[in-house]
Amino acid sequence: MKLKFSKMHGLGNDFMVIDGVRQAVSLAPEQIRLLGNRQLGIGFDQLLLVEPAREPGHDFRYRIFNNDGGEVEQCGNGARCFAKFVRDQGLTGKSRIEVETARGVISPEYLGDGLARVDMGVPRFKPADLPFLADAEALTYALPLSGGDCEIGIASMGNPHAVQLVDDVDTAPVAEVGPEIESHPSFPQRVNAGFMQIVNRGEIRLRVYERGAGETLACGTGACAAVVCGIRQGLLDARVTVHARGGDIVIEWAGEGSPVIMTGPAVTVFQGEIEL
Ligand SMILES: N[C@@H](CCC[C@H](N)C(=O)O)C(=O)O
Numbered sequence: 001m002k003l004k005f006s007k008m009h010g011l012g013n014d015f016m017v018i019d020g021v022r023q024a025v026s027l028a029p030e031q032i033r034l035l036g037n038r039q040l041g042i043g044f045d046q047l048l049l050v051e052p053a054r055e056p057g058h059d060f061r062y063r064i065f066n067n068d069g070g071e072v073e074q075c076g077n078g079a080r081c082f083a084k085f086v087r088d089q090g091l092t093g094k095s096r097i098e099v100e101t102a103r104g105v106i107s108p109e110y111l112g113d114g115l116a117r118v119d120m121g122v123p124r125f126k127p128a129d130l131p132f133l134a135d136a137e138a139l140t141y142a143l144p145l146s147g148g149d150c151e152i153g154i155a156s157m158g159n160p161h162a163v164q165l166v167d168d169v170d171t172a173p174v175a176e177v178g179p180e181i182e183s184h185p186s187f188p189q190r191v192n193a194g195f196m197q198i199v200n201r202g203e204i205r206l207r208v209y210e211r212g213a214g215e216t217l218a219c220g221t222g223a224c225a226a227v228v229c230g231i232r233q234g235l236l237d238a239r240v241t242v243h244a245r246g247g248d249i250v251i252e253w254a255g256e257g258s259p260v261i262m263t264g265p266a267v268t269v270f271q272g273e274i275e276l
Contacts, residue, residue: 001276006085007042007269010077012217012246014269016044017085020051021060029069031276036067042274045213048078050086058105059097060086066212073102074158076220080116080266083108088268103158110266117263120221123155123228123253130160133186139233145180152181153229157260160187160211161225163194169205172197178209192219196226201237204230206244217246224260227251 003025006017016035018025027035027047035041044067051061062082064075082099086092087110096109107119127134132154134141142149143162152162162181166172172195181193190211197205208222209215223242230236231253239252249264 002273003276004271004273005042006088006271007044008081008085009246009267009269010080010218010220010265011244011249013046013077013219014044015046015048015078015081016042017048017081018050019085019089019091020049020063021091025049027065032065032069033067035274036069042272045210045216046075046078048075048082048085050082050091053098053100055100057098058100059092059094061100062106063102066210068212070212071102072159072212074106074120074221076118076120076157076222076224076262077218077264079106079108079118079120079220080262080264083110083116083118084114084266084268101158114265114267115263116266117261120157120224120260120262122257122259123157123224125155125232127154129156130154130191131188132160132162132191133188143181143184143186145177145184147177150177150181153233155225155228157221157224159221160189160191161194161222162187162191163196163222163226163229166195166197169195169197169207172207174207174209174215178215182209182211192222192225194219194222194226196230198230198235199243201235202239203241203243204236206242218244218249220249220262220264223249223251224253224262228253228260231255
């Protein structure tokens with residue numbers, strides 16, 4: 001089977017994007033792991049699959065696979081690339097599209113010049129939404145780790161996030177603590193582990209150890225989760241610039257019950273064809 005694809009990235013969080021509308025695509029987890037291998041395959045953090053919508057009124061279905069082969073619910077940087085991809089490939093002429101994901105509908109809008117804005121939906125904070133094992137809902141939780149407790153906020157952006165405050169992201173123990181949080185028994189479906197440094201009420205620095213992909217140069221849903229946790233804790237204003245290692249995005253959130261709006265770049269690196 002020959003598969004056409006685009007290699008894209010959002011702030012260095014990189015993707016193989018496949019048109020599953022005009023091509024018949026069925027990939028086993030081991031094929032995704034091989035394609036995602038940076039030495040033996042194409043290399044990516046996530047594989048994004050564009051499919052026809054299942055429900056009337058929606059434009060597409062958006063499926064996301066981490067490079068460990070597992071299918072997940074959401075990807076924010078990918079959603080911006082998705083919006084650019086369907087326009088560039090002529091799959092739609094609309095700039096704002098309604099896209100089905102494994103956890104509800106999101107609305108990406110391609111603004112042109114490599115910029116996209118996405119209504120990422122309403123964040124959820126109940127432990128069962130992630131899921132996270134806790135007796136009751138709280139703003140922060142003590143998470144026992146081998147080196148002692150760490151304090152986390154939790155949020156679901158469709159996918160699960162645990163966010164901790166650090167003094168300096170450059171010296172935060174992301175590689176050591178990230179995997180322990182990712183696979184912590186309190187998160188039965190594992191979790192994305194965010195490390196947030198508050199610069200001021202409108203700016204944070206962020207690193208994310210992603211579930212199923214390791215630390216990436218940026219994580220869009222991680223940025224949304226960090227900002228909403230920071231706003232709920234009274235540390236941030238409603239509009240925040242997030243500095244990731246791969247660049248900046250802007251996250252806006254008006255508070256409980258409102259959707260999170262993410263604005264940032266989407267880049268196509270090259271297009272290719274691979275024999276599977
Ligand atoms: N890079 C993404 C998130 C991808 C999925 C995540 N690793 C998970 O397992 O939930 C983003 O930009 O949001």
